[in-house]
Every structure is written in C-alpha cells, then in structure tokens.
Amino acid sequence: MHKLNFFNEMFPNKKHLKDIKIGEILIDSRKVKKNDIFIGIRSGNEYIKDVLEKGACLVFYDDINIKIEDERAIYVEDSILFLQELAKNYRESLDVTVIGITGSEGKTSTKDILYSILSAKYKGKKTQGNYNNHIGLPLTLLQLEEDDKFIALEMGMSNLGEIRRLGEIASPDYAIVTNIGDSHLEFLENRDNVFKAKTEIFEFVKPEFRVVYGDDPYFKDAETVRVGKNEDNDYIIKDFYQDKRGGEFKLFFSGQEMDVKTNLYGEYNSINIALAMTVALNVGVSKEEILDACKDLKLTGMRFERVEKGGKVFINDAYNASPVAMKVSLETFNEIFKDDYKVAVLGDMLELGKESIKLHEGLSETIEKLNLDEIYLVGKEMKSLYIKLDHKKCFYFETVEEIRDRIKLVKDGAAVFLKASNGICLNKILD
Structure with a gap:
C-alpha cells in the first residue's frame, strides 16, 4: 500500500x-x-x-x-536523473536501515553474507546481480516494500564521484568498505585514488557506523570501526581453520568472544563474515541468530562455488578477478584440496590499466609456492604470466573452448579452479 x-x-x-x-x-x-x-x-x-x-x-x-x-x-x-530522484524520495519515505557496501574485492560476497545474517531476524532486500551503479542502485531501492526493515546495497564504481552520487541517492545508515586494492586502476591510476573514491561513502555515515577491514593500511588513521586480524582492531579475528566442509574462526570484541562456524571457504571470507557480523550486532541481531545463520550462508553464483561435473570438482570463482583476489583464492584452493590432483584455470584480470602486465606477471610468485599439478592460462594479459612459469605444467590457450576440451582429459577426482574477470567467460567451461 x-x-x-x-x-x-x-x-x-x-x-x-x-x-x-x-x-x-x-x-x-x-x-x-x-x-x-x-x-x-x-x-x-x-x-x-x-x-x-x-x-x-x-x-x-x-x-x-x-x-x-x-x-x-x-x-x-532526463530519465536517469528522474529515476535517481524518485528512488531517493522513496527511500526517505520508508523506515528502513540502509547499508552501503563497497571495496575493491569482496563487496558482493559481503553483501550476500550480510543479507543472509540479517534475514535471520528481519525482512529485507539486497542488490541483485550487477545492479550496483547509478541506474541499478535506484532500481534496487525502488523494490523496497513497506514491511522491509533493511536493504544491503552493493556500491560499484570506476571513477571518482560515483560512490558520492550513490550515497546521495541511498542515504546509507551504515557503510562497509572491504578493502582498498588494485581494481579500477585503468581509470583511477593508483590506490590513493581508489581510497578517495571508495571512502566517499563516509560523507553520509557517522564514524561509529563505518565498518572497514582494519588491517588495510589505508584505514590506519580513519575514523571507523575496524575489523581484522591485528590486535589493535575493534573486532579481532583469530584461529581461522578450514577443511572441505567449510571454515571456522573466533571473533573477539568488547570483552566478548564468538565461535563462528561457516559453510564458506577461505580466510578472506572470515573477514567478509566478520564485517557483516559487526553491522548485524549493531542492528539488533542476537549472537545466537548470527551464529546459526553463518552455518548456511548463500552467495551469488561464481563466488568460490563448488560444482561437481564430469567426475571432477570445479571451484567456480570466475565472476571477477583482481591481483589480491586471485592470490588469496588460489591459496585457499590449494589448501582445501591439498591431497587432490589440482588444476588451476586462470584468465585475464581486466581494468588494471598501465600496470596490467606487471600485475599479471606478479602472480608467478604466488603460483610457484603452491602445489598445483597443472595451470591453464587464457587471455592476452595472461601470456605475460605464461612466459614466467614452468612450461612442464603450465599451458597457454587461445580460447576458453580449447581449455574446455583439454579439461575433459583430466583424470576423474581432480579439483579444477576457475578464476578470471567475468568478461573472459570462463564459466563456458561448465556449459
């Protein structure tokens, strides 16, 4: 009504x-x-x-x-400006808690995790798909219903000023910034500008409601609530452990302790979960409700998604890629499947600007430390990485279709990891 x-x-x-x-x-x-x-x-x-x-x-x-x-x-x-103002007015007419989520890596997973946890107590909405820009965000706000209590909004950007515009439309009550990385360097050139662009969201949120990954040096002096592994954080993550069932860790804050068990893999997801938990605790979700929700968190597809097909286990993490995300997800894959035959399929990381070749080559340091049995590379930028690696187990392909044909020959029981920017379409391998 x-x-x-x-x-x-x-x-x-x-x-x-x-x-x-x-x-x-x-x-x-x-x-x-x-x-x-x-x-x-x-x-x-x-x-x-x-x-x-x-x-x-x-x-x-x-x-x-x-x-x-x-x-x-x-x-x-102007239809776009009209849409934005319509959404702004509609948001202001509702009694709803708005959480804006941005960062170079992990914002979609953090948004999904936060939605899963808050839904344990409240009815709400979240950004669907890639509706995280100046058109998608207003449309997401306009999906709100009168009985919704929260909305988890992913905020994407490629240049300065874009997060500020999304903040003007959404008027967020809380902000989560997952990290400051090398994404968007094609337009922003360096991490200092990425930091300026991402933290435009702080203009709309009180310091006590700005939740950030505190181990990131860019947030050392920022007025925020800091979450991370370092002892000087407000919320401290300790004792992370994972196996094929998922992960677990402890979260310490204000003299309290929470033992978290989750179905999600990856130490990076323990950070995403802790960021979401921090907001959930502040909006009235009980510790018991949070811990129960963490056992069965639902992520958008192609985010370290497990798929069993053709006698093999695929870890499909091919929605997006950046140097930091590529490194930590490869390490996670290597650890979880340490006793299995492992194939890593890697495609180009896009929008890295003039540093692209250097950042692709830099992955060699991570790969050489891992116990991978085969590495398949695709994309013109990945050719620079191929040159630096051992060609006895590293192979370069011109097309994704060639990789798909090659994987059919990999022995049953193998674990296959897929990671690239979405534009490379590694997902075709599973078609």
Whole structure:
C-alpha cells in the first residue's frame, strides 16, 4: 500500500492510480506487465507505446519528439536523473536501515553474507546481480516494500564521484568498505585514488557506523570501526581453520568472544563474515541468530562455488578477478584440496590499466609456492604470466573452448579452479 500512497502523493492528478496495486518499476520494456511503472532510458524511449499497450500504469520518457496522448505517459527532462530522484524520495519515505557496501574485492560476497545474517531476524532486500551503479542502485531501492526493515546495497564504481552520487541517492545508515586494492586502476591510476573514491561513502555515515577491514593500511588513521586480524582492531579475528566442509574462526570484541562456524571457504571470507557480523550486532541481531545463520550462508553464483561435473570438482570463482583476489583464492584452493590432483584455470584480470602486465606477471610468485599439478592460462594479459612459469605444467590457450576440451582429459577426482574477470567467460567451461 505504501508504494501506491507514495505515487498518489507525487502525482495527485492521476486519478487512475487510486484503486490499483502498483507492480514493479522497470527499465526493460520486455518485462513490463499490467500496472507496472516503466522509465524509458536511452533506447527505452522507443518502446513507450508498447508498454502502454501492455497496461503499464505510469510511463516516463525523456525524448521530446515523442507525441503521446495518454494520461499515463509523462515527459521528464532526463530519465536517469528522474529515476535517481524518485528512488531517493522513496527511500526517505520508508523506515528502513540502509547499508552501503563497497571495496575493491569482496563487496558482493559481503553483501550476500550480510543479507543472509540479517534475514535471520528481519525482512529485507539486497542488490541483485550487477545492479550496483547509478541506474541499478535506484532500481534496487525502488523494490523496497513497506514491511522491509533493511536493504544491503552493493556500491560499484570506476571513477571518482560515483560512490558520492550513490550515497546521495541511498542515504546509507551504515557503510562497509572491504578493502582498498588494485581494481579500477585503468581509470583511477593508483590506490590513493581508489581510497578517495571508495571512502566517499563516509560523507553520509557517522564514524561509529563505518565498518572497514582494519588491517588495510589505508584505514590506519580513519575514523571507523575496524575489523581484522591485528590486535589493535575493534573486532579481532583469530584461529581461522578450514577443511572441505567449510571454515571456522573466533571473533573477539568488547570483552566478548564468538565461535563462528561457516559453510564458506577461505580466510578472506572470515573477514567478509566478520564485517557483516559487526553491522548485524549493531542492528539488533542476537549472537545466537548470527551464529546459526553463518552455518548456511548463500552467495551469488561464481563466488568460490563448488560444482561437481564430469567426475571432477570445479571451484567456480570466475565472476571477477583482481591481483589480491586471485592470490588469496588460489591459496585457499590449494589448501582445501591439498591431497587432490589440482588444476588451476586462470584468465585475464581486466581494468588494471598501465600496470596490467606487471600485475599479471606478479602472480608467478604466488603460483610457484603452491602445489598445483597443472595451470591453464587464457587471455592476452595472461601470456605475460605464461612466459614466467614452468612450461612442464603450465599451458597457454587461445580460447576458453580449447581449455574446455583439454579439461575433459583430466583424470576423474581432480579439483579444477576457475578464476578470471567475468568478461573472459570462463564459466563456458561448465556449459
């Protein structure tokens, strides 16, 4: 009912809105159903008549050349700005806790973990897929319902000013910054600029509600709540252990201790979990509820996802990649499957700018320390890594399809690790 009241207040002259149940707010004309709201962005303006015929209750467009005589169709000067302001006003009309999550690595996993934990007590929403930019975030906010108590918003960016704009729209109550890494160097050039860009979210959040990975040197002097392994953090992670069942660790804070057991692999996920736990404790989720939720956390696909296929175990971590994420996930894979035959399939890490070749070559130091049986590389940037490695067990391929054919020959029972930026499409190997 709240959404209907909201739009009736915004458009009091639209009498046809009085007694309907407003559906979704969409920018994809193909998905529009009766009583949905459609916002025509860019080429979406071409489908205004189509969505009206489908029964949309309100349609917004910014092409001044469109001539439509229908009370449901409303012209706006800029559809994207209209969407953003609409979402901002809608968020402000609701009693909901908004958590903004950003960082160079781990923000999607942390968002999923936080959603899993908070859902143990409250009804809420989270960012779906890659809806984490200046268009996706407003659409996510507009999915909120009156009885939702929280929303976990992933905030992505590629340049300065973008996180600030997302903060203006979302007005977050809490902020989580997972780390400052080498992602986005194509546009930001160095980590100092990455730090400036990511911490734009702090402009909207009180210091006591800014939760960060405290072991990252960039947060040494920041006014934040610090979470990490170092003893000077506010929340301290200790005694991490993992096997094929998952991981466990202890979290110490304010004289208290929590013994956490989780289905997720990787010491890096213990950090993501601890960041999420810190917010959950602050918004009233009990320790018992948190610990129970941690036993069965649900992540978005292709994040260290276990898939058994063709007599082999695949660890599909091929949604995204950066130098830090590549290193820690390879180490995790090597540790979990230490007694198995191991094949690592690695593709290019994208958007690393002028440092790309150096950062790809730098992976050789990590790989040489691991007990991998075979390494398959694909992508023009990975060719530089191939040159540095032992060619007795390292192989370079021109296409993902060639790797897929080669993996069929790997013996049954082997563990196969997939890691690359999403644009490399390593996921095709599992098709």
